[in-house]
Amino acid sequence: MTPSWEAAAVRLRERERWKSPETVFWCAALVAPFVLPDDHLFLSQIAILGLFCLSLDLVLGIAGILSLGQAAFFGLGGYTAGLFAIHVDGDPLLGLVVAMVATSLLGVLAAPLLLGGRDLTRLLITVAVAGILYEAANKWSAVTGGVDGLQGIVIAPLFGKIEFDLGGTVAYWYALAVLFLVFLGLRRLKSSPFGLALAGIRLNPQRMPALGVPVDRRLTVAYAIGGAVAGIAGALLAQTTQFVSLDALSFHRSAELMLILVLGGAGNLYGALLGAIVFSVAHHLLSEINPMYWQFWMGTLLILIVLFAKDGLTGGLSRLRDHLWKGGTAP
Amino acid sequence: MSELLKLTGVRSGYGDAVVIDDMSFSLDEGECLALLGRNGVGKTTLLATLIGAADLHAGELVFRGRDIARVRSQRRAQLGIGWVPQERDVFPSLTVEENLTVVAVDGPWTLRRVYDIFPRLEERRQNLGNQLSGGEQQMLSMGRALMLNPKLLLLDEPLEGLAPIIVQELLNVIRSLVADGGMSVVLVEQHANKILPLAHRALVLERGRTVYWGAAGTLRDEPERLERWLGVRNHQDVRP
Secondary structure, eight states: OOHHHHHHHHHHHHHTOOOHHHHHHHHHHHHHHHHSTTOHHHHHHHHHHHHHHHHHIIIIIITOOOOSOTHHHHHHHHHHHHHHHHHTOOOHHHHHHHHHHHHHHHHHHHHHHHHTSOHHHHHHHHHHHHHHHHHHHHHOHHHHOGGGOBOOOOOOOBTTTBOOOTTSHHHHHHHHHHHHHHHHHHHHHHHSHHHHHHHHHHHOTTTGGGGTOOHHHHHHHHHHHHHHHHHHHHHHHHHHHTOBOGGGGOHHHHHHHHHHHHHHOSSSSHHHHHHHHHHHHHHHHHHHHOTTTHHHHHHHHHHHHHHHOTTHHHHHHHHHHHHHHSOOOOO | OOEEEEEEEEEEEETTEEEEEEEEEEEETTOEEEEEOSTTSSHHHHHHHHHTOSEEEEEEEEETTEEOTTOOHHHHHHHTEEEEOTTOOOOTTSBHHHHHHTTOOSSSOOHHHHHHHOHHHHHTTTSBGGGSOHHHHHHHHHHHHHTTOOSEEEEESTTTTOOHHHHHHHHHHHHHHHHHOSSEEEEEOSOHHHHTTTOSEEEEEETTEEEEEEEHHHHHTOHHHHHHHHOTTTTSOOOO
């Protein structure tokens, strides 16, 4: 390693140091199934949603690619894992890898379409790609099950030994482990020179070529990784519910994801996870309290949160911390 | 000294608009060129042409013996052209250190060496780009360009709008960069008196064309011509 990179690597390692709120967060995730013994399936859905939202955080929050089509990767991952389990092998980990490869390939193929345009053009292309996949899955019902969804998925025991149970306990630990590993990878990526280059591209895309950064190549890789993460999330959902529906590819899923990221706060990874938790819990509670008009209350709640925490929940919490501990300005 | 950069009959601008016309000059390794002219004569466009941010309509552009006329901006930077833009363009939400390491390239310029010439940056290494003063942002922008380990450093009005004490600090740094001889420098400034003492050669632009190309010392000794080309009092010690 050369001297300049050695110095940079030392600094990067310093930046990667684990902070205490992070430890608390992941400890809470470990304790959650014991505190909520009857909600393991629900908890696994939150973990999967958090993972899905991490993909958008990488693509939008870190790389700055405006996307309303992450469901394309989520759905493709789900269908790939489901079809792989039905026709080839039911091993869940192998299914995840196959889904990851398929969705990252889609990312590499779709990236050139995106990179030709700017924000709104990109947004439309992401929507279009997801729309094409949605209709393809709808029409190709002999393979995908069409509107009835893909049924008959049988997932083999994890590591050949641990059977998936109806209560969702194994599903939760499986989803949490995958989420944690992907999170660690993204956390490292974010503070790496690659991640910093993505931040630079997001902040000033015109400037980066003059600094020697191959903008298109970096964005292609970021988009493909984001696609792979969404694909893994889709595959996890397919494996833990043993079902994939067209809903996985739908526009509202992508739009909901954007909303969750805005709610949690973009660009810091924890915003995606916190947004997924708050959104899922609010959704769960409000639909129980008011099954007819829960969306009204959900909308009201979201508006309030966004009004009082403009950078999302993580931004609001960090301002609150500064205010309480450092005597800074009021949040 | 071998030739680092050579322009022959360059015509460039933005879209169909021509800003630079019939530009020819060369620069040897380790040389410092003072690029002078009034506002709007095409100094920044010439730098943008060198980095590939402006459209080259005609002419040859040779850098380190290679024709770079059709080479993309990012490749030119990788070949060794570092650019410090007038706007500084530091990344506001990255720390000083992140700004510096974001484009670090292997070579003699390391984080340590940048901190050695700009101790203020080390003191503020955890501060965000938007928490710096104008002078510190200029240092950061220069430091970031140095981390690319360029063979040619393009500085676009680096002293503009800065306090006199910072101007002096930056001039000392530029002087040491030039004296070191490790890289060539193209220095754009409106205040000729500040940079002519540092430069080996000078090029004066008027309406996109060369009106003077030669030794910087010769130009420094001709206050009448400087006054005519650059404006009244420019040859005097005018504070930026």
